[in-house]
Amino acid sequence: MKLNLVALSIFNLFLVATLINASTETHNERKPYIVYMGDVPAAGISAVNEHQNLLRTAIGDAKLAKESKVHSYKKSFSGFVARLLPHEAKRLSEEEGVVSVFPNTRCKLHTTRTWDFLGLSETLQQKNSKRESDIIVGILDTGIWVKSPSFNDKGYGPPPAKWKGKCFTGANFTGCNNKVVGARYYHLEKEIDPRMDEPSPVDTDGHGTHTSSTASGASVKGASLYGIAQGTARGGLPSARVAMYKVCWEDGCNDMDLLAAFDDAILDGVDLISVSIGGPSRSFFDDPIAIGSFHAMKKGILTSCSAGNEGPHPGTVQNVAPWILTVAASSIDRHLVTAVKLGNGMETSGISINTFSPKKILYPLTSGALAANGSGQGYGNASACDYATLSMNKVKGKIVYCLGSGSQDYTIKELGGAGTIVTLDEPTDTAFTTLIPGAFIGSKDGSKIDHYIDSTKNPQAVIYKTRSVKMAAPFVASFSARGPQVISINILKPDISAPGIDVLAAYSQLVSITGQPMDKRVAPFNIISGTSMACPHAAAASGYVKSFHPDWSPAAIKSALMTTATPMEIKAEDAELGSGSGQINPLRARHPGLIYDISLNDYVRFFCKEGYNSTSIGLLLGGKKRFNCSSFKPAQGTDGLNYPSMHTQVKNKNSSISAVFYRTVTHVGYGKSVYKAIITSAKGLSIRVVPNTLIFSKPRETMSFKVVVKGGVMKKGNHILSALLEWRDYKHSVKSPILVYRPGQSVG
Incomplete structure (x- = not known):
């Protein structure tokens, strides 16, 4: 999103x-x-x-x-x-x-540096180009701008023989090429309301072009947003093909359109699906993304979905079906900063994406409080520069200091202001593109600026163009949705994290870089943030693993990514509820050593354990209306599924901790191997692995074990206890987070 x-x-x-x-x-x-x-x-x-x-x-x-x-x-x-x-x-x-x-309801929409940061260099990608060229990534989004240099098909042969999709045409969209092999659009509500947008696969929002190029954009040297974040832009699968399924319009993304897109994509021949869309969690059989991705999984297609942008609040994670790869947003080691200098020599820096270079050494500076119109016509707060509270005469040509919520640049631009300096109530790790020169700063520096304005006869300031600096990474984005989930409470979601902060990728040139009508800036690339940006990173990493292991199931690929992920910097109140298993590491995921596979029958047992209707389960399997859960071996353990992570929610705040997880791993290394279990645990947890040594004599051999988790009543004020199970041989480290959550927090 x-x-x-x-x-x-x-x-x-x-x-x-x-x-x-x-x-x-x-x-x-x-x-x-x-x-x-x-x-x-x-x-x-x-x-x-x-x-x-x-x-x-x-x-x-x-x-x-x-x-x-x-x-x-x-x-x-x-x-x-x-x-x-x-x-x-x-x-x-x-x-x-x-x-x-x-x-039918409406869901909503949830680079030059990211792949280098993840260890997937351009040289490695070039070596893998032949394998990748047969992979087709299906994207469900707002459409695509095929004229982007990221979708240039020079050097591409025809689409793979398996491709059975179509390329629709329409307004501003004349066709596909050998890079973008398919483009469909869905607007079933047009049958109900003919006033809807003109049908076309073209992207008039920018979102779909951005996600598509993040996953599979070809390499473009010298890419940037007006010189910001300059470098070579490329997707995680730069040689792969793209198939766009446009399901989102100005009014949102309809359930019925999402299902129609899945219905086509599965048969068209895509190898994986990326969906940066979501909404409030629903029962799996009432959720179009859960339904569509389940049928995709049955055909060997993994679906990657965004976790949502409602963080840092707990219980907000979306797209939680266990067959979906649910992706949180994390940072890379590039930070976008905007420097501010005052007339008294004070310098500070804020966060924003400011594409403007100053034309003067200094500009007049005022505050929203001093620029108030005094008419009483505005219903907001002049100090916050709310709409209709300021005087044009007092704002025009000046930089305005505002107490903030983040959207003051619209008002200041309309009044002819030269820029905005906004103090945010809470620190942010995400930069937003401003309509005019602007920077978002911390409250401490904001107080100094406010004092300077009030104590100076002729206050002045200048806002410089945004630049890139290095920072420690990765960490979970503040906006990224957190668990625990509310549908299958003992399955940990999100699953994994991927870059979603300040991602530069291709953009549609039918829309301005901010999406605002008054903004006249269009660019072939744009920098935006969200779990929408993280999702196609994980989809591409899935495709990268699949290119080496085309016979692996979606669950096997998902397991490889989760168990080889890079540990994250996490806050105690979030733990793995924010980061999942960690940030994707595509190179390590190629050879994970062990995988946790999940078959269709495993999901059936899971449905039975979760209490789903036997008739409904039978219909999922192909019309077996008299299906009986008792005919299947019951799902074992706390979660009932061979999941790569382990999670339990204790019944209430006075309950002791007791959980058992049954797991089976498949040896996907070479020859013989001996794995030993290593447990790292928080105080208050007792964890036992039986057996604690796994001896494999040949590839594809499977072995089972159980993890017994015990503990007393969790201390008051503590709602999370974390641990880590690591299976280690001479070469591999196969990691699974273990998380205990106590209810009583504000969830949902």
Whole structure:
């Protein structure tokens, strides 16, 4: 998900408006519902006819049923979208053959240095180009700007023979090439509301172009944003192909469009899918991303998803299905700083992306408090430079100091100001692009600037263009969503972290770099932040591992990334709830030594343990309507799944700690190997591994073990205890975090 303060504010207004509208709707208004029916029907059965018959039964009128249907999913899974009344939706949910019925909702959108920082040099990528060229990365996003230099197809042969996708055309989009091999768009709501945007795969937002190039952009030398963060821009899989599935528009990303994209992408022949989109957590069978990615997993396709931008609050992580690779945002060792100098010689630096170089040595400086219009027309705070509180005569041509929330540059630009210096209430690790020269600074320096303005007859200042500096890394971004998750509470999410702060990648030139109409700056590259940017990094790392191990399952690839991740700098209150297993390390993940694999039957046992309906599970497996959980060996242990991490939430604050995790590892090294278990644990935990030595005599051999976790009642004020299990042989280090969480914190 792209992090953008203005966009978040707009989304909040949109959400309020939606809720107001919903409260005034009549009970009899037909709304789009998604009817999910599991796997595709057996050969010889028409999914479309089956959908229509169900709909006719629920509505009771054949003509109205036909008019009400919007779309059928019939390629990779079965289901349909229809405009229904609430009682019709309920009736359908009770029909045999229906897994779930849920209303269509809108989700939201959640480089030159990142791959070097992750150890994947351009030289290594070039050596792997032949393998990569057969990989196709499916991106579900806002579309793509094919004219970007990152998608130049010079030197590319035709798409791999497995590719069966399509390239749609439309406004500002004339076709694909041998780099961008496919481009589809989905706007099913246009069937309901013809006033929607003109259909086209083109990217008028920039987000989809940015994520696509982060995953698979070709190498472009001399890339930068107006000279900032200059270097060679390249994706993690620079030789791979891209297939864009445009599902997001100005009004958001509809569930029904997301499902339609998954339905196509799985059959089109993509090798992995990247989805930087999300919304509040829902039951897996009511979540379009969980549904689509499950069917992708069945076909050997791993789906990487953004964890969300609602951090640092606990319980905010999204896209939590265990077959999804859920990605948090972390930093790289490049920091973007903007220097500020006052007329008295004081110098400080703030965080921003300021593309402007000063045209004067110093500019007049004032504060929002001194520039107040005094009319009383504004409803905000003049000291914070809120809209309609300032006088143009007092602002024009001056740099304005504001107490801040982060969006004052819009107001100051409108009034003719020369720049903004904003004091943020809380420190930030994320830079935002300003409409005019601007810097966000800490409160301590802000107080000094405020004092200088009030005590000086002619205060002056200058804001310099942003520059890059080195910093310690990696650490978890403050905005990155945290666990614990609220659906399957004993599965640790997020899974892993990847760069998501100040990422430079390709951008659409149909939109300004801030997305604001008053901003006239367009550029082939842009710097933005969010778990949206982290997600395609992890997707590319998955593809990199897959290029060496094309026969590995999605779970095996996911395990390789998780168990070889780089440890993170984490805060005690977050622990692995913020970082997952750590930051991706693609080079180490090529040869992880051991993997935790998960089969389809393992997921079935997991569903049974989680209490999902047997009929629904049967439909997922391909129409086995009489499936019985008792026919499967029960899932063992606290979490019931062979997951690379281990997590338990204790029942309540007065409960002692007791958990058992059963795991099976597969030896993917060469020849014989002996692994010994090493436990690093927080005080208050007792952890035993049985057996604590694993002896493998040949590759692909499997061995099982259990991890017994014990402890007393957690101390007051302490809600997390962490440990680490490391299996080590002469060459490999296979790490699994162990996390105990005590409820009672504010979650969700």
